[in-house]
Amino acid sequence: MQAEAPTQVMIDFNKDVAKKHTSKSLSELVHVSPSTLMRAKAAALIARFLDGKSFERDGDGIRWIKAGVRGNEFHIGTKFCFGFENYLNVVASRNLPKQQRDHTMRMRNYEGSRSGPGYLWPEMMAKRDSLAVQGLVIDRPGFNLDEFAGERLGAAFVIAYVYMIEQMSCDITDIRSSCGPLADSHDVDTTNKSSAFGWHPDNHTQEDTPPGPYVEHSAICQCSPGETSMTVAGLPESVYCGVGSIVIFPAWALHRTSKRGEGPSMWKLVGFFEP
Numbered sequence: 001m002q003a004e005a006p007t008q009v010m011i012d013f014n015k016d017v018a019k020k021h022t023s024k025s026l027s028e029l030v031h032v033s034p035s036t037l038m039r040a041k042a043a044a045l046i047a048r049f050l051d052g053k054s055f056e057r058d059g060d061g062i063r064w065i066k067a068g069v070r071g072n073e074f075h076i077g078t079k080f081c082f083g084f085e086n087y088l089n090v091v092a093s094r095n096l097p098k099q100q101r102d103h104t105m106r107m108r109n110y111e112g113s114r115s116g117p118g119y120l121w122p123e124m125m126a127k128r129d130s131l132a133v134q135g136l137v138i139d140r141p142g143f144n145l146d147e148f149a150g151e152r153l154g155a156a157f158v159i160a161y162v163y164m165i166e167q168m169s170c171d172i173t174d175i176r177s178s179c180g181p182l183a184d185s186h187d188v189d190t191t192n193k194s195s196a197f198g199w200h201p202d203n204h205t206q207e208d209t210p211p212g213p214y215v216e217h218s219a220i221c222q223c224s225p226g227e228t229s230m231t232v233a234g235l236p237e238s239v240y241c242g243v244g245s246i247v248i249f250p251a252w253a254l255h256r257t258s259k260r261g262e263g264p265s266m267w268k269l270v271g272f273f274e275p
Contacts (some may be wrong), residue, residue, distance in 0.1 A: 001089055002198040005104020006233035010254045014234045017252055018165045021143035026253070030232050033171050035244030038223075041145050042138060042160035042167075045242040047223035047267040048149070049157040050105070051188055062154030076123040076158075084186075089200045091257065092193035103131070103195040105187040110205065110212045121182060128162040129271060131155055139161050161269070168271040172248055176217065180274030183213045189267050190228065190260040199233065201270055202251035215251040216275035222246075224266040229258040 018026040035043070049064070050072070063075035071083035083104040085097035092099075109121030130163040131137075138145055138159050149156035150185050165182055172179035190196040205212030221239040222228055229239040230247055234256040238247050249255060252270060260266060 001200065002091060002093070006199060006231075006254065010168070011234035013234065013252045018250070021252070024248075026232065029071070029253070030247070030249045031171075031175050032238055032241060033246040033248065034210075034241045038139055039164065039167055039244030040161045040242070041244075043221050043223040043269070044225075045047075045145055045149055045156055045160040046164065046187070046269055047243075047265070049153060049160075050189070050223075050267050051265055052153065056151070058153045058154050060152060060158075061135055062158070064154060064217055067102040071098065072105045073105075073122070074105060074160065076127055078121060079120050079123050081105060081118045081120040084208050087204070088170065089198050090194050091116045091196040091198055091260070096194050099192055099194040101190040103189040107185045107187075108212075109182050123223070124158055124162055127155070127158045131159060150258060164221050164269055165271050167179075168246055168248070169273065170220065171246055172217045172273060174220060175248060179275070181219060182274040183274050184217050184273060186270040186272075187223075187237075187267060189224075189265045190230045190257050193260075196257040198255045199254050201254055205272065212275050215272040217248065217273040218251040219246050219248045219273070221271075221273045223269055224261060224263060224265050226261045226263045226266055228261045228266050228268075230265045231256055231258045235267065 012137045015026050018029055054066045055064050061077045065073040073080055073082045083101035084106045085101045085134050088095050106118055106119045107120050169179045188195045202215050202218045205215055222243055222245050225243055229237045237258050
């Protein structure tokens with residue numbers, strides 16, 4: 001599963017499931033959406049935040065711990081999410097848990113995670129909505145996300161993050177005619193081998209204890225500048241079109257990180273959606 005090239009069994013699996021599950025060819029199910037000016041601004045702000053230094057709780061109730069003892073931690077009020085450490089199917093020959101925690105973050109949104117850390121999506125939505133009441137809306141005339149981030153970086157991150165997840169949902173709906181709620185999201189820096197993934201399906205929510213929801217749609221947005229790509233087994237490499245570009249594909253399809261990025265970081269925002 002760490003090899004660059006898929007086996008024929010992997011290719012056949014993807015093609016067979018595509019035909020039986022959707023009655024479409026695999027190539028019809030993978031789509032690269034170009035960036036827009038607003039998506040590029042939001043995605044770049046996400047990378048800026050994730051690369052940024054830690055800060056204590058601010059006036060918006062947001063706290064950010066960058067690569068602390070427990071890795072990355074993002075807090076809103078009393079709730080928080082953090083980097084994960086136990087995903088073993090990575091490009092590195094041996095996963096280093098601290099490296100993975102320092103180069104990832106996971107934000108959940110499903111019933112089984114309500115009582116534990118990581119269940120932060122409702123707080124993200126509520127915070128975004130409270131900011132909107134104040135007129136702080138990403139596409140409102142006169143609102144400058146970059147200038148706002150200079151004063152309230154945590155709040156700007158929330159606005160950008162929610163905007164990009166909603167853009168993913170809109171694109172999936174346009175392509176597939178429907179898109180269920182967000183189940184989970186990850187942020188991964190693929191320059192680090194412990195957070196660049198080998199061949200895998202996006203079934204991690206179902207493997208949680210207790211099991212989470214079935215994920216049908218996956219979407220990945222490039223947030224850092226540089227050349228990067230991913231590959232679905234059986235198809236040519238899918239190359240992102242720059243910061244704000246989104247690759248959409250079936251969550252059940254075996255796929256992997258290809259070009260990991262060559263800069264100081266290559267952050268990607270990944271959204272996992274129910275059917």
